[in-house]
Amino acid sequence: MEVNLTEANLSHSERFKSELISLLNEKQRSIWINMQQVTYVDSSFLGALVAALKHAISIQRDVVLISLQKDIDDMLKLIRLDKVFKIYNTEQEAKQAIV
Amino acid sequence: MTATKVFTFDNQPENITQCSRTILGYLEPLLTQNGQARALLLRAKFIIGELLNNAVKHSGTNETQIEIDLSDKVLVIKKIDTGAPFNLVSKIEKQDAQLIVSSDVMHLLYAIKKDENTVSFFCKENLTFELDVNKLAEHLGLLIITKAADEFTYHYQKPTNVFTVRLNLSR
Numbered sequence: 001m002e003v004n005l006t007e008a009n010l011s012h013s014e015r016f017k018s019e020l021i022s023l024l025n026e027k028q029r030s031i032w033i034n035m036q037q038v039t040y041v042d043s044s045f046l047g048a049l050v051a052a053l054k055h056a057i058s059i060q061r062d063v064v065l066i067s068l069q070k071d072i073d074d075m076l077k078l079i080r081l082d083k084v085f086k087i088y089n090t091e092q093e094a095k096q097a098i099v
Numbered sequence: 100m101t102a103t104k105v106f107t108f109d110n111q112p113e114n115i116t117q118c119s120r121t122i123l124g125y126l127e128p129l130l131t132q133n134g135q136a137r138a139l140l141l142r143a144k145f146i147i148g149e150l151l152n153n154a155v156k157h158s159g160t161n162e163t164q165i166e167i168d169l170s171d172k173v174l175v176i177k178k179i180d181t182g183a184p185f186n187l188v189s190k191i192e193k194q195d196a197q198l199i200v201s202s203d204v205m206h207l208l209y210a211i212k213k214d215e216n217t218v219s220f221f222c223k224e225n226l227t228f229e230l231d232v233n234k235l236a237e238h239l240g241l242l243i244i245t246k247a248a249d250e251f252t253y254h255y256q257k258p259t260n261v262f263t264v265r266l267n268l269s270r
Contacts, residue, residue, distance in 0.1 A: 007116045007119075009115055009148065010155060010156075011112040011115060040144070042149065042240075043149055043152060043238070043239035044152060044240075047237035048237075050236075050239075051237050054232050054235070057232045057233075078145070079242055079243055084230065
């Protein structure tokens, strides 16, 4: 899936979390999230990603982040979420590593 | 050089982006003029975003003031409101006593009492954690501010709450 937001913040996070969890339940597959367009994420959006990851792991799936802009990467590193999510520069790179 | 400006936020989630952009639009030329790196502006951006989130979630008021104060050595960002107090100040009884505000597998966030009305936040990282995703926190706002700031305090003097963030300017 692709996040079609530039600022991923509190006003979108609850809906985003519900969509991710519904998608995981429906497809029973890991989700690759392309964040290419996102220039800012806040704590509530990151919280939604963490909640989705917990759900994914509980059904033996994963949440993978792709094409993070530098500011987002810096934010993830600040609170060490880069150690939690699988992060790839491109879908191609993800495919080579995972598939 | 010194500059102070106060911005009013209406505590509506749909206006977080606009308010944050307005504040950063004010700050960016000042910091650039002052020879500050992009990294400092990014930290300020993270902090302002989280202070505005905090206002939406916890202030319980119709508006919040964000005060920006830039001097030669430090950028101070304050969030001021008259909503319900954060109970940390009353919860920690003695000066220099500390309390765990939140914890997960990677971080412990503490508040330490500085004086009768003020606590300061600090964070310890667990460097030897074994990753258990279920033990990750989903509420990350205070942690982000604490880690992005050089100093982060909360002060309550009835009826006013003040969160103060200090970012040291590089020389």
